[in-house]
Amino acid sequence: MPALNAVLEDRLIARDSARLRRLTSADALAEGMLHTAQGRLHHFCGNDYLGLAHDARVVSAAREAMLQGTGAGASRLVTGNHSGYDPLERALAAHSGHEAALVFSSGFAAITGTISALMGKGDLILADRLAHACMLDGAKLSGAKLLRFHHNDRTHLEALLAQHRAQYQHTLIITEHIFSMDGDKAPLDDLVSIKNKYDAWLMVDDAHGIGIVNYPHKSSVDIWCGTLSKALASVGGYVCASALLKSYLVNHARSLIYSTALPPSALAAAQAAIAIMVQESWRGERALAHARRVTQALSLPHADSAIVPVVIGNDDDALRMSERLKHAGYAISAIRPPTVPEGTARLRLSFSAAHSDAQVDGLITALSRELGR
Ligand SMILES: *Cc1c(COP(=O)(O)O)cnc(C)c1O
Numbered sequence: 001m002p003a004l005n006a007v008l009e010d011r012l013i014a015r016d017s018a019r020l021r022r023l024t025s026a027d028a029l030a031e032g033m034l035h036t037a038q039g040r041l042h043h044f045c046g047n048d049y050l051g052l053a054h055d056a057r058v059v060s061a062a063r064e065a066m067l068q069g070t071g072a073g074a075s076r077l078v079t080g081n082h083s084g085y086d087p088l089e090r091a092l093a094a095h096s097g098h099e100a101a102l103v104f105s106s107g108f109a110a111i112t113g114t115i116s117a118l119m120g121k122g123d124l125i126l127a128d129r130l131a132h133a134c135m136l137d138g139a140k141l142s143g144a145k146l147l148r149f150h151h152n153d154r155t156h157l158e159a160l161l162a163q164h165r166a167q168y169q170h171t172l173i174i175t176e177h178i179f180s181m182d183g184d185k186a187p188l189d190d191l192v193s194i195k196n197k198y199d200a201w202l203m204v205d206d207a208h209g210i211g212i213v214n215y216p217h218k219s220s221v222d223i224w225c226g227t228l229s230k231a232l233a234s235v236g237g238y239v240c241a242s243a244l245l246k247s248y249l250v251n252h253a254r255s256l257i258y259s260t261a262l263p264p265s266a267l268a269a270a271q272a273a274i275a276i277m278v279q280e281s282w283r284g285e286r287a288l289a290h291a292r293r294v295t296q297a298l299s300l301p302h303a304d305s306a307i308v309p310v311v312i313g314n315d316d317d318a319l320r321m322s323e324r325l326k327h328a329g330y331a332i333s334a335i336r337p338p339t340v341p342e343g344t345a346r347l348r349l350s351f352s353a354a355h356s357d358a359q360v361d362g363l364i365t366a367l368s369r370e371l372g373r
Pocket residue numbers: 106107108109111132134176180205207208226227228229235236237
């Protein structure tokens with residue numbers, strides 16, 4: 001039997017070397033900067049959309065709470081259910097307009113745990129083709145039949161429902177609100193009417209929308225979920241739904257039951273960030289305005305969110321462009337397959353309220369040089 005290392009080497013070489021992923025150190029700093037081995041760069045590849053990860057009020061809330069202990073020490077169902085959970089879940093539920101919210105240790109855990117608890121053999125899951133990996137993993141874990149519909153294509157979704165719905169007991173439609181690699185918006189009004197028409201449930205992942213793009217009818221979506229780790233500057237994930245679904249998940253979601261609770265500092269940071277997000281709506285508006293200024297200056301499609309994809313096509317070209325931009329002082333990630341479809345390697349720009357107008361001007365200059373625009 002070949003040794004483990006020999007097997008792994010084979011598998012890694014079988015991957016095209018340009019696609020090999022590596023971990024490199026990067027410390028996000030205040031004011032939209034990033035410290036890397038190459039020095040201080042302007043940080044246009046994070047998800048701290050509201051610029052709250054270094055906000056003095058959020059940091060101080062986390063520091064205060066940390067004095068109560070650094071780790072939770074047990075699952076929420078055992079002794080880890082710190083008193084910080086309840087107000088945080090109330091704030092999340094109030095924001096989405098649902099009866100209740102349930103916080104998990106990450107967005108990944110919230111989504112895989114919810115889908116796999118709710119759906120099973122004999123059920124059908126319809127996922128947008130570009131939905132996040134955790135939605136697909138949750139679907140696989142559930143044992144339900146998984147079909148993918150073309151990205152944001154309500155006609156294709158309806159055709160699949162018309163063809164398959166009757167053969168399955170329960171049906172769940174899953175999508176992102178704002179797509180993480182494309183920055184575009186799902187047609188949620190249409191999805192709500194389709195799920196009603198075909199007696200299906202709808203689950204929407206708002207990881208990249210909260211604080212930036214508001215969907216006013218969130219409560220008409222059965223399960224509204226997201227993460228505390230991006231705009232909310234902390235760590236953890238949440239599901240907003242009915243009180244009954246919350247009780248059901250407390251009893252059935254394995255990623256909640258068998259995983260240690262979040263530390264008090266994470267709960268306090270998220271709680272402080274939500275309050276600021278609500279009071280200071282200019283933050284989301286500012287991130288969005290930065291994105292729109294860049295799309296306009298570079299003649300890219302109008303930005304719907306704080307995420308702007310610059311599709312390059314070829315993997316190597318995208319990587320080289322990202323390297324050159326790094327030398328010019330800008331941290332911008334090249335996103336390649338399998339994260340995005342073949343032939344659509346891209347630079348993914350993301351904007352934050354922490355960026356100054358001067359930083360965005362500098363980015364426009366550096367990018368126009370690269371793109372020849
Ligand atoms: C980041 C992300 C997640 C996972 O959230 P974490 O809290 O980072 O685990 C889920 N869905 C989408 C669309 C994401 O971008």
